[in-house]
Amino acid sequence: xxxxxxxxxxxxxxxxxxxxxxxxxxxxxxxxxxxxxxxxxxxxxxxxxxxxxxxxxxxxxxxxxxxxxxxxxxxxxxxxxxxxxxxxxxxxxxxxxxxxxxxxxxxxxxxxxxxxxxxxxxxxxxxxxxxxxxxxxxxxxxxxxxxxxxxxxxxxxxxxxxxxxxxxxxxxxxxxxxxxxxxxxxxxxxxxxxxxxxxxxxxxxxxxxxxxxxxxxxxxxxxxxxxxxxxxxxxxxxxxxxxxxxxxxxxxxxxxxxxxxxxxxxxxxxxxxxxxxxxxxxxxxxxxxxxxxxxxxxxxxxxxxxxxxxxxxxxxxxxxxxxxxxxxxxxxxxxxxxxxxxxxxxxxxxxxxxxxxxxxxxxxxxxxxxxxxxxxxx
Amino acid sequence: xxxxxxxxxxxxxxxxxxxxxxxxxxxxxxxxxxxxxxxxxxxxxxxxxxxxxxxxxxxxxxxxxxxxxxxxxxxxxxxxxxxxxxxxxxxxxxxxxxxxxxxxxxxxxxxxxxxxxxxxxxxxxxxxxxxxxxxxxxxxxxxxxxxxxxxxxxxxxxxxxxxxxxxxxxxxxxxxxxxxxxxxxxxxxxxxxxxxxxxxxxxxxxxxxxxxxxxxxxxxxxxxxxxxxxxxxxxxxxxxxxxxxxxxxxxxxxxxxxxxxxxxxxxxxxxxxxxxxxxxxxxxxxxxxxxxxxxxxxxxxxxxxxxxxxxxxxxxxxxxxxxxxxxxxx
Amino acid sequence: xxxxxxxxxxxxxxxxxxxxxxxxxxxxxxxxxxxxxxxxxxxxxxxxxxxxxxxxxxxxxxxxxxxxxxxxxxxxxxxxxxxxxxxxxxxxxxxxxxxxxxxxxxxxxxxxxxxxxxxxxxxxxxxxxxxxxxxxxxxxxxxxxxxxxxxxxxxxxxxxxxxxxxxxxxxxxxxxxxxxxxxxxxxxxxxxxxxxxxxxxxxxxxxxxxxxxxxxxxxxxxxxxxxxxxxxxxxxxxxxxxxxxxxxxxxxxxxxxxxx
Numbered sequence: 001x002x003x004x005x006x007x008x009x010x011x012x013x014x015x016x017x018x019x020x021x022x023x024x025x026x027x028x029x030x031x032x033x034x035x036x037x038x039x040x041x042x043x044x045x046x047x048x049x050x051x052x053x054x055x056x057x058x059x060x061x062x063x064x065x066x067x068x069x070x071x072x073x074x075x076x077x078x079x080x081x082x083x084x085x086x087x088x089x090x091x092x093x094x095x096x097x098x099x100x101x102x103x104x105x106x107x108x109x110x111x112x113x114x115x116x117x118x119x120x121x122x123x124x125x126x127x128x129x130x131x132x133x134x135x136x137x138x139x140x141x142x143x144x145x146x147x148x149x150x151x152x153x154x155x156x157x158x159x160x161x162x163x164x165x166x167x168x169x170x171x172x173x174x175x176x177x178x179x180x181x182x183x184x185x186x187x188x189x190x191x192x193x194x195x196x197x198x199x200x201x202x203x204x205x206x207x208x209x210x211x212x213x214x215x216x217x218x219x220x221x222x223x224x225x226x227x228x229x230x231x232x233x234x235x236x237x238x239x240x241x242x243x244x245x246x247x248x249x250x251x252x253x254x255x256x257x258x259x260x261x262x263x264x265x266x267x268x269x270x271x272x273x274x275x276x277x278x279x280x281x282x283x284x285x286x287x288x289x290x291x292x293x294x295x296x297x298x299x300x301x302x303x304x305x306x307x308x309x310x311x312x313x314x315x316x317x318x319x320x321x322x323x324x325x326x327x328x329x330x331x332x333x334x335x336x337x338x339x340x341x342x343x344x345x346x347x348x349x350x351x352x353x354x355x356x357x358x359x360x361x362x363x364x365x366x367x368x369x370x371x372x373x374x375x376x377x378x
Numbered sequence: 379x380x381x382x383x384x385x386x387x388x389x390x391x392x393x394x395x396x397x398x399x400x401x402x403x404x405x406x407x408x409x410x411x412x413x414x415x416x417x418x419x420x421x422x423x424x425x426x427x428x429x430x431x432x433x434x435x436x437x438x439x440x441x442x443x444x445x446x447x448x449x450x451x452x453x454x455x456x457x458x459x460x461x462x463x464x465x466x467x468x469x470x471x472x473x474x475x476x477x478x479x480x481x482x483x484x485x486x487x488x489x490x491x492x493x494x495x496x497x498x499x500x501x502x503x504x505x506x507x508x509x510x511x512x513x514x515x516x517x518x519x520x521x522x523x524x525x526x527x528x529x530x531x532x533x534x535x536x537x538x539x540x541x542x543x544x545x546x547x548x549x550x551x552x553x554x555x556x557x558x559x560x561x562x563x564x565x566x567x568x569x570x571x572x573x574x575x576x577x578x579x580x581x582x583x584x585x586x587x588x589x590x591x592x593x594x595x596x597x598x599x600x601x602x603x604x605x606x607x608x609x610x611x612x613x614x615x616x617x618x619x620x621x622x623x624x625x626x627x628x629x630x631x632x633x634x635x636x637x638x639x640x641x642x643x644x645x646x647x648x649x650x651x652x653x654x655x656x657x658x659x660x661x662x663x664x665x666x667x668x669x670x671x672x673x674x675x676x677x678x679x680x681x682x683x684x685x686x687x688x689x690x691x692x693x694x695x696x697x698x699x700x701x702x703x704x705x706x707x708x
Numbered sequence: 709x710x711x712x713x714x715x716x717x718x719x720x721x722x723x724x725x726x727x728x729x730x731x732x733x734x735x736x737x738x739x740x741x742x743x744x745x746x747x748x749x750x751x752x753x754x755x756x757x758x759x760x761x762x763x764x765x766x767x768x769x770x771x772x773x774x775x776x777x778x779x780x781x782x783x784x785x786x787x788x789x790x791x792x793x794x795x796x797x798x799x800x801x802x803x804x805x806x807x808x809x810x811x812x813x814x815x816x817x818x819x820x821x822x823x824x825x826x827x828x829x830x831x832x833x834x835x836x837x838x839x840x841x842x843x844x845x846x847x848x849x850x851x852x853x854x855x856x857x858x859x860x861x862x863x864x865x866x867x868x869x870x871x872x873x874x875x876x877x878x879x880x881x882x883x884x885x886x887x888x889x890x891x892x893x894x895x896x897x898x899x900x901x902x903x904x905x906x907x908x909x910x911x912x913x914x915x916x917x918x919x920x921x922x923x924x925x926x927x928x929x930x931x932x933x934x935x936x937x938x939x940x941x942x943x944x945x946x947x948x949x950x951x952x953x954x955x956x957x958x959x960x961x962x963x964x965x966x967x968x
Contacts, residue, residue, distance in 0.1 A: 006903075007779070007903055008899050008900050008902075008903045008904070011776075011779065011780070011783065011894070011899045011902075011903075012896050012899050015783075015893060015894050015896070015899065018893070019893055048892075048893045048894075048895050049895035049896055049897050049898075050896070053896050053897075057897065061897070062895060062896045062897030062900070063897050063900055063901075064896045064897060064899075064900050068896055068900075072896070391869070391870075452867075453874075454837075454846070454847060454849075455846065478867075478868050479849070479850055479866065479867040479868045480867060480868070482833050482849070483837065483847075483849040483850070485834070486802065486832075486833070486834035486835075486836075486837035486838050486841075487837040487838075487840070487841050487847065489803070489834070489838075490803065490806060490837065490838040490841035490842065491841055493803070493929070494929055495801065495803065495928070495929030495930035496802065496832075496834055496930070497832075497930055498831065498832040498833065498834060499831065499832075513933065517831070517938075518829070518830070518831070518935060519719075519721055519724065519829050520721025520722070520724065520828050520829060520831065521721070521831075522721060522724050522937075523935050523936070523937060523938070524935065524936055524937070524938055525932050525934070525935040525936075526932070526933045526934050526935070526936075527930050527931070527932055527933065528930065528931060528933045529929050529930045530931075531929065532929040568844060568845070568846070568877070569840075569844065569845065569846045569847075570846065571846050571848065571874045571875060571876040572874065572875045572876070573872055573873070573874050574862070574873045574874065574875055575872070575873040576870050576871070576872050576873075577870060577871045577873075578869065578870050579869055579870060579871060583869060627887075633887075634869075639831065648962075657722065658721075658722075658724070659721075659722065665938075669962075669965055670944075671958060671961075671962075672946075673954075677946075677948060682946045685944055685946065686944035686945075686961070687944055687945060687946075687957070687958060687961050688944065688945065688946030688947065689946070689947060689948075689954045689957070689958065690946065690947065690948035691948070691949075691950075691951060691954050692951070695951040696951050696954050696955060699951050699952065699955040700955045700958060700959075703955050703956070703959050704959065707959060707963075
């Protein structure tokens, strides 16, 4: 059991860290304050292959392993939770779904585009279908050599800036979850519109919008996988997405810890740096320990995924642990900053606001517990 | 024939001798005294013979010059051939070259051609009293350390010296010396290049190494506009404005104003370091200033360790008030 | 077209600190990086490759761990790399270093050699021109722009107060300023290729044709007699008062020192 990163992975981590510090960190506060999607960052990340890390070179991907992708999301999230989720939703969910069940033609057309210059999004959630993802109301009716989509999706990450959407819809309501199918829908398709951007607690730079389908016609060949197999595809893809979110959460937590360590060394009260007080020291120890355990669970899930074996259990544990850790650490980070932690000039309040969503999206912590206990109880 | 004599390379651009050429002679005189030898300046160019007496007045005992059309504009190969000829004919013990862009191009090529050692950017040169070898001291490791270098078994011992480091002699027009015109023709070969164009750098030509007062700004100034008050302070004191590397990299000031390891070395009588943190690379370029005043918001800035006067505060509050106070005094 | 880029692994001298108690250099824990001027040279080579096709070959002389910067070069897009490493090369000054690199370049063969202007640890800017001399090539220093025109290279050289535009027939050597360009990042796929797909050849003393008298410490005309920390100037007075008091303090001190 080798717990060290390979030379390639170490070099990749350094690359992601350098990029994050130089290109992403300077914008983090600004995009949060202005609720601005960082187009320029996404363009740079596409240019340097950060948007297609775990996919085959055959379709323009970088040909790396899942762990290398996790390192990217972790390092980006360390300085900007928004940038981390943009990459994660695009890679694990949108590109991941197409990589998993796409035909060669679909991969050539869509996966290549996602790997090299287009942004993707994954649209499963509906107003009445959150944790109960099977209750899809969006319909896709077969009509000649087209499908016609009607319905709406909410809380879709990257909605708006993304060009390529993996959309789930009911092709046969009588079959329940076995009547759900997956489709690839391009932005600009007539009948495909966006609702207003949601105003969120955190990850303000991430574009979260509603998708509205009104008699939206798409070509038959945009069916992804087989009719009726969409739910299975969604669940399988979300397993991979959970590893991405776990990585985002680990990154946010680490970023919060880094800021706090720097702060407590400088802040003086009662004639000395507050890092000299045992309470501060003990809290930092706890934070670091939680982060390290969340990190290794995440790396474990990433490695397991690449073996080809089932990894839902490990992925759920990683996300459950990492998201709890991100919330615990970032909240404590604000506390250790005292009054300054509440002020927007200090990044920890943003990190705390960003952390919360990791316990909710791509499967709530409750769902993670369902998956884990389901496995335990057989 | 034994190697003898302290030689310097006299750099001229467009028929004007650069200041470092005189500084080298100043230092060469000290070395020659310790060796009981003479100072020879070597001058290359076209129609430059009128510069020879200036070099004698500057302290050279002898000037060797070569006047050829192909030497009008500096090119590595013909200059290297000419200097190789001088070395082979005259066998100098020591050869000093200014560490200008030209000197740092010519020096290494020449040293390699005659297979001798070259020590770059020397800040101190001395003759070892026991074995009469040249001891060359220079900053190393990015300016974090000093190193003393020897070239024991090869001749000439070659060194480049940065402008503004050595001190020139007071010119003495009465000095007597020998002026010899050399007869050597550089030969065209594969190493010849064609100079297609020479463009003078745009913008006011500022030589911060000549200023006695410098007001230098760093990242703390925040942007190009902030430098206006530094320029005003420099004007009030009759000095020049300078900049740290970060400022030049950010495009707020021109490279010719850069002080530091990869910029210029300066030794003004008064140096203001405003909004400059004091990284080693910067200190390397200015710590020999006579009097240093530092202004910085950060009480832990490294610049305060070399400043004679350190002010912790906001430069945008302090500098305007300082300008007003100085105007009253001057 | 074959381009060889000479690359040096250096300690990040920007990160070096002086031990406040002993006044000595704290070298441990200082990260090693690709020399910035060399990175710019590599970027220049890669841009020529992007524009008109070329084979870009990285070359370094150093201890075994210098392999890291060559892997980085491969990850950025170099096609193959050579590492010259041997105890016999150790202790080399710029003559011995340039001789050794020139011998390797002669063996590999190329149209253009690109090097950085100077290394941030040695700061001599001598190795590039030295290599050119050993190979009998023209050297064009301080390039702020490089263009290929048929079998010629055209360089804009940054002299102290002028810019020279100079043309030379290849093979030629150009030394590059880090201001020349903004080097590209590696790509994750490039990193994997650097370790798994691309060739990195390690050469020892016996793999190149060179005389003993031109390598290593014994082949160096110059040597370091001693190195020592700079004498620390005693700090003067630092005050943290209001603006008016500060200004008065400065004026008083300047008068005291007869500067005013």
